[in-house]
Amino acid sequence: MSPVKETKTxxxxxxxxxxxxxxxGIALVLILFVVAIPSLTESxxxxxxxxxxxxxxxxxxxxxxxxxxxxxxxxxxxSGGRRDIYLQHIGDDPATGWFAFDARRPxxxxxxxxxxxxxxxxFRDPCDGTIVAADGTGLTDYPVTxxxxxxxxxxxxxxxxxxxx
Numbered sequence: 750m751s752p753v754k755e756t757k758t759x760x761x762x763x764x765x766x767x768x769x770x771x772x773x774g775i776a777l778v779l780i781l782f783v784v785a786i787p788s789l790t791e792s793x794x795x796x797x798x799x800x801x802x803x804x805x806x807x808x809x810x811x812x813x814x815x816x817x818x819x820x821x822x823x824x825x826x827x828s829g830g831r832r833d834i835y836l837q838h839i840g841d842d843p844a845t846g847w848f849a850f851d852a853r854r855p856x857x858x859x860x861x862x863x864x865x866x867x868x869x870x871x872f873r874d875p876c877d878g879t880i881v882a883a884d885g886t887g888l889t890d891y892p893v894t895x896x897x898x899x900x901x902x903x904x905x906x907x908x909x910x911x912x913x914x
Contacts, residue, residue: 802906803902803904803906806822806824806901808899809899809900810899816836817838820865822836823852833859834850834852834891835851836848836901837883837884848884848890849890849892850884851889851890853888854879854881855889857874858876861877871883
C-alpha cells in the first residue's frame with residue numbers, strides 16, 4: 750500500500766493549459782481559412798486546370814499525308830464535347846499550311862459538327878447546309894506551329910488563340 754493518497758481531480762494549471770491550447774488551435778485554423786488560403790490566389794477562388802493547353806498532333810509529314818488522302822482530322826473533346834476541333838492541312842509543304850479550328854459554327858449543338866465534302870473541298874453544316882471554307886474561315890481558330898522536330902502542335906489556350914473572325 751502506498752503512503753501517498755492518489756488524487757482524482759486535475760490541477761487547475763493543466764486545465765488552463767488544455768483550454769488555452771484548444772483556443773489557440775481554433776484561432777490558427779480560422780486564420781488559415783480566412784486569411785492565408787484566399788491570399789494565395791489572386792481572386793480569392795481556386796481554379797482547377799486539367800490537361801494541357803497544347804496538343805501534340807503528331808509528325809507533320811505523316812499528318813499532312815493522312816489529311817491529303819482522307820480529309821481533315823477531327824479531334825473530339827472527351828472532357829465534355831465543347832471543343833471538338835478539326836486539324837486541316839492545305840498545300841504540298843508539310844511545314845506550312847496548317848489550320849486548327851472549332852468543328853462547329855458558333856451556337857450550334859454537337860449534332861451539327863461540320864462534315865468534310867471531299868468533292869468540293871469544303872465543310873457543310875449538316876443542320877442548316879451552311880458551307881464553311883476548307884481553312885475554317887469564320888470559326889474560332891487555334892494557332893498551329895511545327896516544331897524543329899517536325900511535330901504539329903496546336904495551342905488550345907483560349908487566351909492566346911485567335912477568336913472568331
